[in-house]
Structures are given as C-alpha cells and as structure tokens.
Amino acid sequence: MNRIDSTSADGQHAAEDRTQAIHDRLRDAIVDRRLAPGTKLSEGEVGALFDVSRTVARAALQMLAFEGLVRIERNRGAFVANPSPEEARQVFASRRLIEPGIVAAAAERVTTDDLARLRAHLAAERRHMHERGPDARRAEIKASGEFHLLLAAMGGNAILQRFMEELIARSFLVIALYGRSGASSCGHDEHDAIVDALERRDAAVAVALVVSHIDHIEADLDLRARTGPTLKAALAP
Amino acid sequence: MNRIDSTSADGQHAAEDRTQAIHDRLRDAIVDRRLAPGTKLSEGEVGALFDVSRTVARAALQMLAFEGLVRIERNRGAFVANPSPEEARQVFASRRLIEPGIVAAAAERVTTDDLARLRAHLAAERRHMHERGPDARRAEIKASGEFHLLLAAMGGNAILQRFMEELIARSFLVIALYGRSGASSCGHDEHDAIVDALERRDAAVAVALVVSHIDHIEADLDLRARTGPTLKAALAP
DNA sequence: GAAGCTGAAATTGCATACAATTTTGCCGTC
DNA sequence: GACGGCAAAATTGTATGCAATTTCAGCTTC
Known part of the structure; x- marks a missing residue:
C-alpha cells in the first residue's frame, strides 16, 4: 500500500495538511474505481485507516461531498457518489460548455x-x-483525464480550473458506471490533434476538436434510464 | 429554496441542519456587505453568536471557504475573502462563459x-x-443577483446552477470592493429585455443580451491593480 | 522614543467524550 | 416460516479538553 502521494505533481502541498492528504487519497481511490460507487465511507473507518481522529476524517469527507464525489446523508454517513444518468448528462453538458472556453483561452496563452x-x-x-x-487501463484513463486538467491549468483561470477538476473527477465516476467499452474512453489521437491546434494557436479548430472529443466520450456511455425499478430490473434476469 | 430563514424564526427547521443554517446566514451577511472583506471570522465568535460549539462553526466556515467567500489560513483562522483584481476578472470571465449556456438552456425549457x-x-x-x-440599495443589488440565480435554476442543470451560485456570490464581493457607482450595478431594463427574449423562446437574442449585460456590470468596476504597494500608495495622498 | 524581546492571552488543530440516531440481531407472536 | 417489535451495537452529531501556534501587551535596551 505504499502509494507515493500521487498528487505531488502540483507542487503545492504544504508540509502538514492531513485533511487535504486524506481527501486526495480518497479522491484518487474513487476516480480509480478502487472504491465502487455506493461504498460506505464511515468516519471511524477512514480515520483508523489514516491514523487520524474522526474530526479530520470527517472534514475530508465533507470536502469530497462538496465536489460531488461523495454523498453525505444526515445521521447515515458518507457514500461514494452514484450519479444518476441525469447527473451524468449534466456533467457532460457542463464540460461541453466550459471546456471550449478553457481551450480557447489556452490557445492564446500557451x-x-x-x-x-x-x-x-x-x-x-x-x-x-x-x-x-487492468492497471495499465486504469492508468490510461487517469492520464486521459489529466490531459484535460493540463489544458484547464493553461487556461489561466483558477476558478474554471477548479470547476474542471470537479467535472473531470465526476466524469471518471460516470465512465465507471456507464462506460460501454470500459477501456478506450478517450481517443488519444484526438488529444494529439488538440495539441497540434494549440501549437498553431488555432483557437477555433482547438475548440471544435474539444467539443467533438467530448461528444465521443459521452457517446461511449450507456445512459439509458435505470432510475425506476433499478433493483427489480437488475435482479430479473 | 431554504434561503429565506433570516434573522428570526429559527425554532422549527433550524434544528435540522445547523451547519447549513449558519453557512447561509454568514453567506448572506457577506454578500450583503454587512461583513467587510478581510473581516476575521473566528470559530469561537461565530459559535457563540449562533450558540453552537466551535465544531459546527468551523464546518460552516469550511463550507464558505470551498465557495471562495472565505479564506482560511492555517493556524490563523478564517477571513472574509478579499478578491484581487485578477480574481475579480476571473469571476466575470467565468460568468461570461457559463451564463450564456445557462440562458440558452433556459430559453428552451422555460x-x-x-x-x-x-x-x-x-x-x-x-x-x-x-x-x-442604503437598505433599499442593498436589497436592489441582492435582488439583481437573484435574477441571475433564477435563470440558473431554469437552465435545468444542477451542476451549473451550483457554479452560478458561487459565481454570483463572489460577484457581490467583487462589486462591493471594486464597484464604481456602488448602486445601479445591474441595469434592470436589461433584465426585462432578457425575460422578453425568453418569452419569445429566442435563445440567440437572450444569450446576446446576457453577454452584454455582464459586460456592463464588469464595465462598472475599477479593476486597476493595487496589488503592489497597496498601503504606501493608499496613504500617499 | 523606537526597535526588539518575552511571556501571557487568545486562537486554532486535533482528539476524545457523550448524546442522539440509525442499524442490526433477537425473540415472541401469529 | 414470516412478520413485527424491542433492545443492543454501531455510527453519526456535537461539545469540550488539551496541545501547538499565533497574537499582543508590557518590558527592556539602545
């Protein structure tokens, strides 16, 4: 279990912030599918696992709840989020709105x-x-998301960058739940083409590529409603 | 929703989630300018004021910090945010990106x-x-923001709605800090025109109106950099 | 008088204790 | 055997206590 503080790349980690560290580790585990949607995250368990008190564990869980990765029900506890198809659509609708703006800015500032x-x-x-x-597959999906985060960082708008971080994390959850092909959810050639366009400072093309890229990712999802008789339907066959 | 539980009548559903209630009250006070940017919000003071323990007060402050309304410095405490001109620009850049998408969706769903x-x-x-x-002025500004939140609610995307709630709240802070004319920061005629366009289901016009509306709000700001020699410059004349 | 230092007071970070609520296993009844 | 209720166990919500850190007043020194 010697996971080498994967988020250290951002270089911002102050010496002592255990809440943030626990948040990062849990977030990693969630987007990596090591924690399945719906999994209960009890304060006591999390605290024991990271050797901190419930106070700190609770704060980390609340952070995750703000990002939409965890759902907290009063008096019942925290659970890994289980986005509905409708939520999934909203995640991608939001990305389709925000990422073009980010890429356009990136094209000018890169x-x-x-x-x-x-x-x-x-x-x-x-x-x-x-x-x-499967490890390589997970790494591939994660790297694919990190590409979008790199773009967000280059857009030069910290607020939009934070929004994108949340949206990318939630996208991972959605893909885990509704992804059809499981694997090649991100066409990497499309990433190449986007970078090419950025290199030419061609904002229009870069934006068009990003939009169609997002379309492709969402097209790989199976968002048919299973909101109603979930359990019954799932157990029928 | 649960926004209008102001200074009194807390006996009933306040018992339900005191953290959220305190968060809402503080948020209200901040966007209302009753708490000036930079004001220290100590856990003990907040807790005493609302008659809860520091634990609850702390959670409320952390929520506000996530939204960018409060800045928490380790071992030093929480302060009402004091957005820099650059942050102010980013707030409005984000709104210019997101609000058109919301209004376009609203035009179709209204x-x-x-x-x-x-x-x-x-x-x-x-x-x-x-x-x-001054009370009427404050109410006017607040109502002006609520108009944008109404639009966001009609867009039908809960994620974007939450983003907008954060952006509107931060806009209030920015206007408080950098607003030139203080008062008529929102041309209400423009609001009228937007609703007219929505009524005609004319997304294109509605979007154009919203963009120019945001431009007008931002044009009323004085975002000249006072980042460098703030104090010296301020005391010079 | 201004700058620097020191120790007390105040404040935060964290752990823990206790109350309130939910969950679970058990048992009697039908 | 299924159902319903009850009590124990587990879990969360909140308050409080203690250690670490910061702030600040008062004192010393130049």
Whole structure:
C-alpha cells in the first residue's frame, strides 16, 4: 500500500495538511474505481485507516461531498457518489460548455513550455495505451483525464480550473458506471490533434476538436434510464 | 429554496441542519456587505453568536471557504475573502462563459410558470429601485443577483446552477470592493429585455443580451491593480 | 522614543467524550 | 416460516479538553 502521494505533481502541498492528504487519497481511490460507487465511507473507518481522529476524517469527507464525489446523508454517513444518468448528462453538458472556453483561452496563452509538457503527457498516454492489464487501463484513463486538467491549468483561470477538476473527477465516476467499452474512453489521437491546434494557436479548430472529443466520450456511455425499478430490473434476469 | 430563514424564526427547521443554517446566514451577511472583506471570522465568535460549539462553526466556515467567500489560513483562522483584481476578472470571465449556456438552456425549457416568476421578480426589483436609502440599495443589488440565480435554476442543470451560485456570490464581493457607482450595478431594463427574449423562446437574442449585460456590470468596476504597494500608495495622498 | 524581546492571552488543530440516531440481531407472536 | 417489535451495537452529531501556534501587551535596551 505504499502509494507515493500521487498528487505531488502540483507542487503545492504544504508540509502538514492531513485533511487535504486524506481527501486526495480518497479522491484518487474513487476516480480509480478502487472504491465502487455506493461504498460506505464511515468516519471511524477512514480515520483508523489514516491514523487520524474522526474530526479530520470527517472534514475530508465533507470536502469530497462538496465536489460531488461523495454523498453525505444526515445521521447515515458518507457514500461514494452514484450519479444518476441525469447527473451524468449534466456533467457532460457542463464540460461541453466550459471546456471550449478553457481551450480557447489556452490557445492564446500557451507557451512553448506548456506545449512541451503537453507533448510529454501525450507520450505517457501512448505508453499506457500499449501496455496490457487492468492497471495499465486504469492508468490510461487517469492520464486521459489529466490531459484535460493540463489544458484547464493553461487556461489561466483558477476558478474554471477548479470547476474542471470537479467535472473531470465526476466524469471518471460516470465512465465507471456507464462506460460501454470500459477501456478506450478517450481517443488519444484526438488529444494529439488538440495539441497540434494549440501549437498553431488555432483557437477555433482547438475548440471544435474539444467539443467533438467530448461528444465521443459521452457517446461511449450507456445512459439509458435505470432510475425506476433499478433493483427489480437488475435482479430479473 | 431554504434561503429565506433570516434573522428570526429559527425554532422549527433550524434544528435540522445547523451547519447549513449558519453557512447561509454568514453567506448572506457577506454578500450583503454587512461583513467587510478581510473581516476575521473566528470559530469561537461565530459559535457563540449562533450558540453552537466551535465544531459546527468551523464546518460552516469550511463550507464558505470551498465557495471562495472565505479564506482560511492555517493556524490563523478564517477571513472574509478579499478578491484581487485578477480574481475579480476571473469571476466575470467565468460568468461570461457559463451564463450564456445557462440562458440558452433556459430559453428552451422555460415554462409559463417560470416566466411568471421572472416577471414577479422584475416587479420586485423595480420596487427596490424606487425606494431610497442604503437598505433599499442593498436589497436592489441582492435582488439583481437573484435574477441571475433564477435563470440558473431554469437552465435545468444542477451542476451549473451550483457554479452560478458561487459565481454570483463572489460577484457581490467583487462589486462591493471594486464597484464604481456602488448602486445601479445591474441595469434592470436589461433584465426585462432578457425575460422578453425568453418569452419569445429566442435563445440567440437572450444569450446576446446576457453577454452584454455582464459586460456592463464588469464595465462598472475599477479593476486597476493595487496589488503592489497597496498601503504606501493608499496613504500617499 | 523606537526597535526588539518575552511571556501571557487568545486562537486554532486535533482528539476524545457523550448524546442522539440509525442499524442490526433477537425473540415472541401469529 | 414470516412478520413485527424491542433492545443492543454501531455510527453519526456535537461539545469540550488539551496541545501547538499565533497574537499582543508590557518590558527592556539602545
């Protein structure tokens, strides 16, 4: 279980913030599907697992609830979110609205340094793609999301960046729940094309590519309503 | 929703979720300018004021911090946010990106019931506008924001609605800090025109009106950088 | 008088204790 | 055997206590 503080790349981690650390680890586990939607996250258990008091565990869970990754029911506890098809649609509708704006801004502000980072990321994605096994698949999906977060960071708007972080995390949950092909949820060629457009500072093309990219991701979902007789229907066959 | 539980009548459903109630009251006070940016909000003081323990007060403050209305510094406490000009720009850039999408959705989904509610709200705005005194001015500004929140609710996307709630609240802070004319920050005629467009289901016009409306609000701000030698410059003349 | 230092007071971070609520297992009844 | 209710166990909501950190007043020194 020696998970090497995966979020250290953002470089912002102050020395002592255990709440944030627990939040990050749980978030990682949720978007990685190591914690299935609906799983109960009891304060005591989380606290014991990270060797902190319930106070700290509770604060971390509340942070996750604000992001929509966890649902807290009064007097009942915290559960990994289980987004409905409608919520899933809203996640992607929001992305379709926000990401174009971010990419347009990125196209104007992108530096050669940024481009280098994007290219490096694309290479990493391609590496994961060629590996085999469920771990590689998870890494690929995660890297695919990180690409969008890189773009968000380059947009230069911290507020939109935070919104995107939430939307990407929720997208992972949605894909885990409703993804059809499970694997190649993100066409990596499309990522390549987006970076190409950014390199040419071609905002219009970059925006168009991003929109159709999001369309492709959402097209891979099976969002047929199973809101009504969930349990009965699921157990019928 | 549960917004109008102001200074009194807390006996009934306040017992349900005191954290949320305190959060709402503080948020109200902040966007109403009754709490100036930079004001210290100590856990003990807040707790004593609402007659709860620090635990609950702390949770409410953390919620506000997530929304960007409060800044929490480790070991130092919570302060009403003091957005920089750059943050102010980002707030409005985000609104310019998100609100058109919301209004476009609202134009397609709006019901006659919704329109009635909007008209009623416009009437209320006009009432405030014709009253005199600082209280009426505050009520006018608040109502002006609530108009945008009504639109957000009609967009039918809960995620974007929440984003807008945060952005509107932060807009109030920004206007409080950088507003030039203090008062008529929202042209109410523009609100009228937007509702007219919605009534005609004319998404294109509604979107255009919203964008220029946001432009007008932002144009009323004085966002010249006072980041550098703030104090010295302020005391010089 | 201004700058610097020191210790007390105040405030936050965290753990823990206790009350309130929900969940669960058990048992009697039908 | 199923159903309903009751009490124990588990879990959350909240208050409070203690240690660590920061703030500040008062004192010393230059």
